Each structure stands twice: as structure tokens, then as C-alpha cells.
Amino acid sequence: LDGRLVQVHHRARNIGQARYAASRALNNTAFAINAELKREMDATFKGGATAYTKRAFKVSKASKHALEASITLRDDAPEGGMAYSKALQHLFTGGTRDWKKLEGFLRGLGLVPDGYMAVPGFGAPLDARGNMRKAALNEMLGVIRSSIRNLRVVRRTGGGGKAQKEQKGIGYFVVLPGAKTKLHPGIWKRIESGSSSSVAAMIMYVRPGTWRRFIDLEAIGKRVVNQVFEPEFKKEFAAALSSAR
Secondary structure (H helix, E strand, C coil): CHHHHHHHHHHHHHHHHHHHHHHHHHHHHHHHHHHHHHHHHHHHCCCCCCHHHHCCEEEECCECCECCCEEEECCCCCCCCCCHHHHHHHHHHCECCCCCHHHHHHHHCCCCCCCCEEEECCCCCECCCCCECHHHHHHHHHHHHHCCCCEEEEEEECCHHHCEEEEEEEEEEEECCCCCCCCCCEEEEEEEECCEEEEEEEEEEECCCCECCCCCHHHHHHHHHHHHHHHHHHHHHHHHHHHHC
16 A cells, blocks of 8 residues: 555656646747747848837746646737737738727827828838838927928038028928829828928828738747747656656
8 A cells, every 4th residue: 555655646746747847848838939929020020020019929827737828919008009919910810900099199180081091101201110200200290289380490401611501391281082182192291492392291091901911820839839849848847857856
């Protein structure tokens, strides 16, 4: 009887160590999938993934009592920003994207017509990741919000001792669908300097389209699990057995 009890105790201890090793292997695999997602996004998205995008996934860890680890899009949002799941889910599932914060602001002012979405225009200065530069965005929103007809800006031209001040008038106007103009619907910037005048599209209004899936989460997960989990489990189980001796 004593011998059987020793065997039962030994088996139970091995089962406990196996569950502990499995939980460690699951967590290591989950973090490996998260790291692979970041590498895939850097390689897929123009200019690489932003810091915001790289923070979009969270790992829920397994324990020896709950042998399940998961990698999911976060439902929370950074301060002043949109929830990660709302902003990015369409990139991983396909379909239509949710409205962005800028679109919500413009829609609240009645500047985005029903059935349209806002995208950067050809005149909008963009950063390396395709986002509208903050200085240009803040200038546009500031003028629109304050209803200033023209913002007068003084810039220096030339160089050295010949530098001169040149005053330019910067204004913004909205073209809605159906307007009698050749300009595409959107928000346009007008720059007047002396007798010359030019316009540039800052925001374009377009019909929502359907996005293709850029990142296949399931395929990445399966690939990493097949590569990582088994060797991680063997390593962790061997370490658990060694420490119990």
C-alpha cells in the first residue's frame, strides 16, 4: 500500500509539473505570436507599423489551473484616441473600417456628408506612415473651428541679408457632393500670395469601400504554435523535473 501511495504521489507530482510546464510553454508561445505579429505589421504596412499599432494586441496568460493563453486586439484606447479594436480590426479581418476621431469631429460640425468617409487629400502633408502631419491638421481644424475666413501667415523668403517677409493668406473651404464645381468633394486649402492663388485638397470625401485583410492572424498563430510550443514544453517540463529532484 505504501508503495502504491508513493507511485500515486509521484504521478500526481508529475502531472502538476506537466501542467506548470504547459502553462509556461503556452505563455512563451503567445508572446512569440505577438512578436511575430509586430514583425509582420512592420513588413506589411507602408512605412512600418506605428507605436500605436504595435500596442494594439494584448496577451492573456495561462496558468497551470487554466491552460489557455490568448492574443486579442485591445478594447481600450490611449488617452484622446480611438479604441484599438475599432481603429484596426478591419486590417486583420477585412470589411469596412469604423469612423475615426477626425471624421467624428468633422461630422459633428456638419462637414462630412452622409454616406461618405474622410481620407487625406493630395495636398495634405503626410508623415512616413501615411498619417496627416499634426501641424497641418491643427492649423486646418483651428481655422475651421474658429470660422476664420483667412489666416494671415508671414513667412521669410530668400536667405542671408536679402531675407524678406512675405505675407500669405491661408483659407479653408468645403466642397460638398453635388456642388457646381470641378473640385472633388472635401476640404480644400487656398493659399493667396500677391496676385497668385492656388488650392490643395486636404481632406477628400469618398464612399466607404471594403478593405481586404492585410494580416492573417490565424495563419500566423498556427505557424508559430507549430514551431514554438512543442520545444518550449519539452524545455519547461525538463526544467520542472530537474528542479523537483
